[in-house]
Amino acid sequence: MAGAAYRAGIDLTDERTGEHHNYSHKSGVLAFEVLAPESAPAWARDPAQLWNAAEAAETRKNSVVAREFLISLPHELNADQRIELARELTANLVNRFGFAAMFAVHAPDKKADERNHHVHILATTRRMEPTGLGAKTRELDDRKTGAVDEVRAQFAATINRHLEHTGLAERVDHRSLLDRQVAAANTGDFAQVAALDRSPEPKVGRTATAAARRGKRSPRAERVQRVRAENAQHAQAQADRFRELKARAAAEGRLQPTGEQALHARALLERRQESALRLQAAAVTELQAIDQSLARRAAVLARAKKPHKGVASKPRPPAGAGGHPGKVSAALERAARSKDRTHMEEVVMKEAAKQLEELIEELIARAKRSLQQPDTLSPWQRSTARQVISTHSNAEDKKADFFLAKSHRDDAVRTCRRAEADANHFQPGTDVGSRMARLIGRPTERDRHAKDAVDRHREAQNEYQRSRRLRDDAKKAWEAAVRDAEKAREDFAQAFNMPAPKFPKVEDVPQPPEVKPAPQVPTPPTRPRPPGLR
Numbered sequence: 001m002a003g004a005a006y007r008a009g010i011d012l013t014d015e016r017t018g019e020h021h022n023y024s025h026k027s028g029v030l031a032f033e034v035l036a037p038e039s040a041p042a043w044a045r046d047p048a049q050l051w052n053a054a055e056a057a058e059t060r061k062n063s064v065v066a067r068e069f070l071i072s073l074p075h076e077l078n079a080d081q082r083i084e085l086a087r088e089l090t091a092n093l094v095n096r097f098g099f100a101a102m103f104a105v106h107a108p109d110k111k112a113d114e115r116n117h118h119v120h121i122l123a124t125t126r127r128m129e130p131t132g133l134g135a136k137t138r139e140l141d142d143r144k145t146g147a148v149d150e151v152r153a154q155f156a157a158t159i160n161r162h163l164e165h166t167g168l169a170e171r172v173d174h175r176s177l178l179d180r181q182v183a184a185a186n187t188g189d190f191a192q193v194a195a196l197d198r199s200p201e202p203k204v205g206r207t208a209t210a211a212a213r214r215g216k217r218s219p220r221a222e223r224v225q226r227v228r229a230e231n232a233q234h235a236q237a238q239a240d241r242f243r244e245l246k247a248r249a250a251a252e253g254r255l256q257p258t259g260e261q262a263l264h265a266r267a268l269l270e271r272r273q274e275s276a277l278r279l280q281a282a283a284v285t286e287l288q289a290i291d292q293s294l295a296r297r298a299a300v301l302a303r304a305k306k307p308h309k310g311v312a313s314k315p316r317p318p319a320g321a322g323g324h325p326g327k328v329s330a331a332l333e334r335a336a337r338s339k340d341r342t343h344m345e346e347v348v349m350k351e352a353a354k355q356l357e358e359l360i361e362e363l364i365a366r367a368k369r370s371l372q373q374p375d376t377l378s379p380w381q382r383s384t385a386r387q388v389i390s391t392h393s394n395a396e397d398k399k400a401d402f403f404l405a406k407s408h409r410d411d412a413v414r415t416c417r418r419a420e421a422d423a424n425h426f427q428p429g430t431d432v433g434s435r436m437a438r439l440i441g442r443p444t445e446r447d448r449h450a451k452d453a454v455d456r457h458r459e460a461q462n463e464y465q466r467s468r469r470l471r472d473d474a475k476k477a478w479e480a481a482v483r484d485a486e487k488a489r490e491d492f493a494q495a496f497n498m499p500a501p502k503f504p505k506v507e508d509v510p511q512p513p514e515v516k517p518a519p520q521v522p523t524p525p526t527r528p529r530p531p532g533l534r
Contacts, residue, residue, distance in 0.1 A: 003066065004051045007104040007120045008032040015052045031083045032104040035094050039445065040128040044100045054124050057133045067140065069093070069121040071155055073105070075114075076168050085162045086119040092154055097137050098127040113204075127425070130445070139421040146414040176200075194238055198231040363489060364392055366496070381495045388492040391485040398478040405474040409467040412460070419453070419460040426453040 005012040005021035009029035012021050036044040043049040054065050071089060073082045083105050090103040101123035108116040126133040139147045156174040163170055173180060177196050184192040204224050367385040428434065428443075428450040437444050443451070 001051050001055060003068075004047060004102065004122055007106075007122055008047060008102060009104070010047065012048055012051065014055065016055055028107045028109065030079060030105040030107055031086075032102060033087065033090075034100065034102045035087070035090050036100040036128050037094060037098055039130045040100060041130065041132065044128055047102055050100055050102070050124070053133060054126070057126060064125050067123050067125055067137075069123070069151075071119050071121065073117040073119055074159065074163060074168075074170065074172070075117050076170060077162065077166060081162065081166065082117055082119075085159065086121075088162075089119070089155060089158055090121050092158065093121065093123060093151070096151075096154075097123075097140070099124045099137055100128045135425045135427075138425065139418060145417045145421055147418060195235075197238070198234060199227050201227050201231075360392070360489070363492065364389060367492060370496070378495075384488070384492040384495040388485070388488040391481070391488040395478070395481040395485040398474070398481040402471070402474040402478045405467070405471040409464070409471045412464040412467040416457070416460040416464045419457040423450075423453040423457040426450045 001012050001014040001019070002021045005023045006026065007029075009023050009026040009032070011024045013019070014021070034045045034047055034050060043053075051066075058065050071086075073085060077085065086103045086105050090101050093099075094101055101121055103119050103121045105119045106117070108114050124133060125136055127135055127137060139145045152174040156172050160171050163172075175183070177198065177200055181193050181196045184196065201224055202220070204221055367388050370381065370385050371389075426446075426449045428438070428447045434444050434447060438447060
């Protein structure tokens with residue numbers, strides 16, 4: 001009740017406890033409204049009755065009464081446009097999940113950023129039925145269903161549609177910087193990939209903004225400034241690298257009218273190769289440190305198993321160091337345990353896979369250059385060159401088809417989970433009236449919703465089975481194309497007298513020395529007591 005009164009700036013009384021929450025004097029609330037499904041009772045649109053009913057519906061002491069959505073609104077829109085946008089965002093949620101929700105549009109706080117227009121959407125955790133509050137909306141509590149991601153995507157699409165309708169060029173994106181980079185790379189937009197290659201800025205907050213305006217020091221604001229400076233420095237380094245590559249190509253006479261996308265792609269490729277070399281060097285150093293730590297630990301265990309006396313019945317515990325040396329030894333042991341050999345083997349295998357990809361790219365480039373000079377090649381060499389290019393292209397296409405089918409299968413899994421959650425929540429009525437209505441062939445609205453949910457679940461399961469079969473077929477086709485490409489590369493290498501690219505041999509990681517148990521010292525036999533000794 002207090003949260004609803006504060007966000008809407010109204011006066012509400014909790015009928016269950018008698019507490020009075022009066023926030024009618026609060027400034028900054030531009031508009032608020034309660035939305036509910038069409039079949040909901042009339043009192044569901046009154047904030048006082050709605051939230052009192054929500055409080056009464058929850059009997060557990062740790063129950064969640066409401067769920068809040070906090071959304072930033074574009075400051076480029078005017079006040080009426082922002083209110084209309086907030087109303088549509090709330091209506092989409094009500095239509096999707098069937099609960100009642102109240103939105104409150106707030107103006108920027110005087111101490112915060114003047115562009116911080118936002119809306120609070122406070123929704124009930126139960127669906128609104130014709131008789132009142134019903135079942136819980138559990139799909140928003142489970143991250144596996146993907147409902148939260150779906151809501152965020154819907155918010156972004158609605159905001160962008162309003163921006164486009166008003167003729168503004170600005171757009172919002174609900175995805176992270178990494179996801180947007182991957183999407184841009186898949187479409188070949190390497191300029192966008194380079195622009196998104198930055199660290200996300202943390203939220204400043206109202207208190208830090210007010211302190212900065214007063215000229216006071218704020219650690220959070222300083223952290224934001226530091227991140228912005230690092231991003232600017234990184235962008236400048238990328239621009240310098242781009243100009244260096246362009247100048248080097250012009251000096252070597254290799255400068256051709258190539259698009260900016262290709263130059264950005266080359267800059268990113270060189271950065272990736274440099275990162276791979278640094279990772280390989282760091283892996284060797286890290287492996288040596290782990291070997292030393294394991295050897296020291298083996299020596300400590302060997303000393304611990306050695307008895308300290310001839311008649312001792314327990315092994316001697318390892319000597320513990322104190323002070324700073326002891327902390328260093330403990331830290332080294334923790335590092336050795338956390339960075340185990342499985343992790344190191346994965347690093348080595350990734351580096352070997354990168355080397356194989358580079359060899360294949362070099363071989364394809366060699367084949368393309370050879371076809372540009374057909375007079376110097378024999379018919380067999382020309383045939384193997386064409387074959388290696390076509391099989392490589394076919395393998396890449398099959399790979400893309402597999403990942404597309406895998407993406408469709410993942411979407412089908414999420415859809416099936418959401419449909420299963422809806423089918424579990426929309427249960428047919430168990431009262432006498434509902435059973436009689438089903439017997440005479442006139443089911444109630446609740447029964448119809450339950451039947452629709454079951455049908456959607458069945459269709460989602462069938463779609464999941466189809467998508468899984470398509471994914472398996474695409475995987476088999478990709479594997480067959482990879483085998484054909486490997487055979488074509490071997491023929492090409494044999495025709496041009498060059499080594500065929502194979503997966504580099506990975507040397508076995510040396511295992512730690514085994515600790516042999518120390519020989520047990522025999523215990524001397526017990527001598528009998530003299531007869532006169534008590």
